[in-house]
Amino acid sequence: MLRGYKPWPEDLKRYYKQTGCWNGETFGGFLEKQGREMNDHIAITDGSEVLSYRELNNRVDQLAAGFMQMGIVKGDRIVLQLPNIFEFFEVCFALFKIGALPVFSLPLHRKTEISYFCAFTEAKAYIIPDIYDRFDYREMAREVKEAVPSLEHIIVVGDNKDFTALSNLYVSAIQPLPEVQADDLAFFQLSGGSTGLPKLIPRTHNEYIYSLRRSVEVCELDHKTNYLAVLPVAHNFTMSSPGVFGVLYAGGKIVLSKYPSPDLAFPLIERESVDFTSLVPPLAIVWLEARKRRSEDLSSLKVIQVGGAKCSAEIAKQIGPAFNCKLQQVFGMAEGLVNYTRLDDCDELVIHTQGKPMSKYDDIRIVDEEDRELPIGSTGQLQAKGPYTIIGYFNAEEHNGKAFTTDGYYRTGDLVKLTKEGYVIVEGRDKDQINRGGEKIAAEEVENYLLAHNNILDAAIVSMPDKFLGERSCAFIIQKHDELSAKDLKRFLQDRGIASFKIPDRFEFVDRFPYTALGKVSKKNLREIIIEKLNDEK
Numbered sequence: 001m002l003r004g005y006k007p008w009p010e011d012l013k014r015y016y017k018q019t020g021c022w023n024g025e026t027f028g029g030f031l032e033k034q035g036r037e038m039n040d041h042i043a044i045t046d047g048s049e050v051l052s053y054r055e056l057n058n059r060v061d062q063l064a065a066g067f068m069q070m071g072i073v074k075g076d077r078i079v080l081q082l083p084n085i086f087e088f089f090e091v092c093f094a095l096f097k098i099g100a101l102p103v104f105s106l107p108l109h110r111k112t113e114i115s116y117f118c119a120f121t122e123a124k125a126y127i128i129p130d131i132y133d134r135f136d137y138r139e140m141a142r143e144v145k146e147a148v149p150s151l152e153h154i155i156v157v158g159d160n161k162d163f164t165a166l167s168n169l170y171v172s173a174i175q176p177l178p179e180v181q182a183d184d185l186a187f188f189q190l191s192g193g194s195t196g197l198p199k200l201i202p203r204t205h206n207e208y209i210y211s212l213r214r215s216v217e218v219c220e221l222d223h224k225t226n227y228l229a230v231l232p233v234a235h236n237f238t239m240s241s242p243g244v245f246g247v248l249y250a251g252g253k254i255v256l257s258k259y260p261s262p263d264l265a266f267p268l269i270e271r272e273s274v275d276f277t278s279l280v281p282p283l284a285i286v287w288l289e290a291r292k293r294r295s296e297d298l299s300s301l302k303v304i305q306v307g308g309a310k311c312s313a314e315i316a317k318q319i320g321p322a323f324n325c326k327l328q329q330v331f332g333m334a335e336g337l338v339n340y341t342r343l344d345d346c347d348e349l350v351i352h353t354q355g356k357p358m359s360k361y362d363d364i365r366i367v368d369e370e371d372r373e374l375p376i377g378s379t380g381q382l383q384a385k386g387p388y389t390i391i392g393y394f395n396a397e398e399h400n401g402k403a404f405t406t407d408g409y410y411r412t413g414d415l416v417k418l419t420k421e422g423y424v425i426v427e428g429r430d431k432d433q434i435n436r437g438g439e440k441i442a443a444e445e446v447e448n449y450l451l452a453h454n455n456i457l458d459a460a461i462v463s464m465p466d467k468f469l470g471e472r473s474c475a476f477i478i479q480k481h482d483e484l485s486a487k488d489l490k491r492f493l494q495d496r497g498i499a500s501f502k503i504p505d506r507f508e509f510v511d512r513f514p515y516t517a518l519g520k521v522s523k524k525n526l527r528e529i530i531i532e533k534l535n536d537e538k
């Protein structure tokens with residue numbers, strides 16, 4: 001058993017198996033089955049090249065053999081940082097078949113985050129594209145390797161320079177694949193986080209495949225589905241709600257778009273008869289605007305999902321009519337619980353709520369600050385437990401004590417209320433996080449990066465409202481000597497190497513922070529201060 005991983009207790013395992021939620025399937029097993037049954041049906045396309053289910057399964061087997069030959073074994077952690085390309089799937093499923101564990105980082109992560117993921121998980125390999133979105137990942141990999149010397153392999157998709165080329169690892173199998181059980185760990189997802197460093201979310205085959213199966217049912221996918229992936233496939237939403245893994249589970253076709261812009265996405269929708277896709281709210285706004293001026297035939301679209309951040313009713317209202325399709329709101333989290341509006345729900349629910357839990361085995365409650373359950377209709381903290389909601393982060397015992405209740409509920413940090421139909425309305429958040437158009441920023445993480453600056457005495461980051469992104473981030477700074485500018489601090493953070501979305505949008509230099517009665521920095525007051533300033537500037 002991997003150190004730092006707390007497995008599901010036996011009684012819960014038994015319960016979720018008895019109820020049929022966990023059906024014993026593994027990722028490798030289901031791809032194998034699809035390879036046989038779906039055969040020449042297209043699994044993945046990028047609009048020019050295609051890969052059938054049989055070909056995908058064969059390439060996965062060859063790659064699994066190559067990984068084994070280079071010494072990757074069951075239980076090894078492999079940090080994966082690939083955009084929306086075929087190889088993402090080949091690598092994932094090859095690792096799943098061996099029982100090695102992908103750690104899903106996002107294309108925007110930079111050397112600070114990647115070095116941390118590699119060191120924290122004691123990763124054996126790090127897999128990257130050569131260049132993506134004008135960024136050379138090989139240069140970053142060199143720095144990561146320097147920071148984490150225990151990392152054995154850097155594997156590159158494309159021009160490998162002096163690293164290992166992924167393309168050389170497709171070989172014919174000479175040894176059998178190891179046994180992988182459905183209760184085994186399959187991979188690590190990343191938490192949006194609210195404290196110091198990003199937390200890692202351990203997932204087993206059983207629990208995650210249940211969430212795929214149930215998502216496929218709720219979203220009514222089948223082998224005729226043509227799903228367009230525009231958001232990064234490594235994100236939990238695009239991966240599993242129902243996402244690209246849900247599509248493979250249903251035997252449908254994944255259409256990969258490297259970028260989410262309508263210039264790329266709309267022609268793909270037309271050419272590939274896309275009927276289903278997932279967006280974050282700011283992207284929905286961009287698509288709505290583009291729809292007015294572009295001429296592609298998008299009549300194949302049946303469902304547009306919007307999730308990851310609150311979609312305002314004003315935007316929600318426009319999506320159905322503009323694209324002549326259904327809107328589905330999705331309120332989920334990489335830790336588990338996913339809520340969907342249903343495809344036959346009335347407009348009132350679809351426009352004004354964030355859906356209801358996908359499974360009847362999801363157990364949710366809304367509580368006050370002392371964990372006392374609140375009556376329906378009151379706003380409180382959402383807690384969740386169920387067959388696909390984790391019971392602990394990886395190797396984070398102290399944090400787990402705070403993030404989970406003693407009776408096993410995950411504290412989502414979201415403030416919600418329930419409608420009489422049992423639908424969730426997201427009202428706010430009591431976690432120290434900024435949701436920048438779906439991209440999550442743990443305030444404390446960025447504050448710590450800023451505190452490493454020798455002229456910063458204290459830093460506090462809060463959200464500020466933004467019409468397009470929903471929220472942006474504002475850093476309040478107390479400096480030792482009056483000499484810093486916003487530009488200096490942006491450069492300081494960039495040089496440190498962190499994802500660009502974490503760099504504060506605005507810096508406010510102040511002499512002191514407001515404090516709560518308990519002596520903590522009052523982020524509520526800071527938010528009020530910046531809102532007032534923004535209003536004055538209008």
Ligand code: J2J
Nearest residue numbers: 192236237241307308309310330331332333334354426
């Ligand atoms: C308001 N807040 C939302 C929504 C997520 C499906 C969909 C999304 C995610 C995801 C996911 C929201 N309205 N519709 O993993 O499988 C905020 C909440 C939540 C946090 C989780 C999936 N949808 N949120 O966004 O792990 O605050 O997952 O707790 O990135 O995003 O973020 P993340």
